[in-house]
Amino acid sequence: MYIYIRTLGMSTSQLYRGSLTTIILKLLEENGEMYGYEITQRVKELTQGDLNIKEGALYPSLHKMEAAGHLTVTAKKVDNRVRKYYDITPAGKEETVNRLAELDEFLANMQRIINPKLSF
């Protein structure tokens, strides 16, 4: 008989809503082309298991970003299995700048609300 204890931050948090696109863009800008599964694993590493991106969120997001012209996709066969590598386009780089600026504003605003004693 096993009892599972969910440690704090196991990504039940709704705070990550809206941040997936920004995360994907930043990773691709940083690392060059990546495939979907690789993105989920990288994020898991970076957040020490805290944030587990679900396939049901990831793949539709990638498709949408490709449709928007922010990413290109190239299928490659590795070990007799297909991987779809995504790379960022010039428009995607512009979008990245905007998204990161939005994120900065968001973080600053949350600080202003949560920590109103500090000035910015």
Next chain:
Amino acid sequence: MYIYIRTLGMSTSQLYRGSLTTIILKLLEENGEMYGYEITQRVKELTQGDLNIKEGALYPSLHKMEAAGHLTVTAKKVDNRVRKYYDITPAGKEETVNRLAELDEFLANMQRIINPKLSF
């Protein structure tokens, strides 16, 4: 003929999704009882007009938090108009601690992804 230019950060950003409950709890913990409209104005001030909480999001949120036992409500008549003042309960204070811890984790994780060169 008027042309409206939306300045950067006019809260079109999806990043605020999931943060409303945390914001309300923190404000009530900080300031004591507040009424709905007051909360929207305080947030607008704190974020310099950047974040405008919509009534359609605010009021259902307040009702839900009250139903969860995190807030109490008291109707008061001011200038022949009804205001509903919300105050935080002991359970609400516990919830506030948890929500703020979640927010800290979220902010730290976003930093790890967006700024992987820094160590935490």
Next chain:
DNA sequence: TTTGGTTACTTAAGAATCTTATGTATATTT
């Protein structure tokens, strides 16, 4: 005085983003 703007709350309909669940298919480990 009546029109428009502000204050103050409510709620329904629809949009956006996500989780859960299911499916396909191959590789690797037990």
Next chain:
DNA sequence: AAATATACATAAGATTCTTAAGTAACCAAA
């Protein structure tokens, strides 16, 4: 042989939000 991991896809449902419409009172300006 069975379970786990890799790798992608997508439909159904949940959650949280925006938009919109309604009620009601106050106040300033035309």
